[in-house]
Ligand SMILES: Nc1nc2c(c(=O)[nH]1)N[C@H]1C(S)=C(S)[C@@H](COP(=O)(O)O)O[C@H]1N2
């Protein structure tokens with residue numbers, strides 16, 4: 001507002017300048033509206049992103065990025081801070097990762113000590129916010145009104161969490177592993193963002209403390225210098241700027257972000273329902289998207305339609321993708337498996353259409369779980385995985 005008034009006052013706004021301003025918005029087509037989001041300001045180490053909130057940053061990946069390949073580039077990877085203020089610079093030499101609690105030998109590890117704790121491995125996995133697609137849920141619920149861009153797939157490089165834990169000689173009665181980063185609550189007295197995992201999940205082969213992302217260091221906004229990677233589980237457990245690990249000798253974690261939020265109804269619920277049992281958000285269900293064509297895309301009459309998209313199996317690999325069109329389920333061709341819990345490319349040549357056609361992509365994972373046709377509503381808009389549909393229009 002201020003800069004616009006200043007420009008008008010100084011008389012330098014010309015008609016030619018206006019389209020440039022208008023182009024810096026994305027339309028997320030949110031049913032509850034308003035759908036326009038600014039594509040700026042540009043944040044450090046980031047390219048053009050949909051700016052859902054500036055402070056703390058909530059940056060959504062523009063959907064066309066997902067058509068460019070299965071890897072989401074670091075500078076287009078979404079950013080979510082759940083309400084804490086994170087440092088804007090970090091001195092790598094001074095960073096410590098403490099491991100304490102139910103251990104025989106508490107430790108404060110340097111980055112070199114973390115890197116030396118075990119074998120360096122690389123894991124490809126989708127990092128997806130539990131609220132990805134929340135803005136598409138009807139009736140609308142509170143929280144970040146994301147479209148589909150609160151997700152990304154990367155190759156993460158680091159050491160196994162269990163190797164880091166073993167440095168502190170975790171006691172045999174360990175039940176949960178609690179994780180905290182360097183971000184602190186924005187408001188005095190608000191809870192810190194801490195999360196915990198059951199010990200058996202924490203000790204899994206593919207759960208890593210990562211410093212590398214797609215061959216580079218983690219961008220600051222994505223958790224430099226260390227973050228947790230829990231392939232197949234929602235991003236809320238992928239604690240960024242990881243600095244403290246506390247081993248709990250109890251199954252109960254009553255911390256705010258475990259006990260009060262990031263929970264799903266344990267039974268089907270409807271808007272307005274209260275006092276139903278809930279369970280913490282954990283593993284992800286399968287999902288898929290058409291990336292080659294947008295809602296309302298015009299396609300050449302009489303020509304086959306070359307469809308392209310991405311799929312994820314959630315907590316298992318992608319077994320198959322079908323395109324639902326006119327009452328049929330047509331199997332798509334899967335691209336190479338580049339990492340079981342990452343994105344998988346799919347393609348399909350659809351016969352020519354003579355009139356408007358609604359199509360959707362449906363993924364089934366290796367556990368036999370298939371995307372539903374109708375989305376079950378929940379009060380936080382978590383874990384959306386309904387078949388996403390678009391309409392094609394012959395032209
Ligand atoms: N330290 C810290 N880690 C965090 C969070 C946070 O607020 N603080 N938010 C979590 C949530 S809810 C999400 S969706 C992911 C987002 O990861 P990204 O910003 O790298 O995309 O980070 C997770 N890790």
Ligand SMILES: [Mo]
Pocket residue numbers: 080128129130131235236
């Ligand atoms: Mo999230």
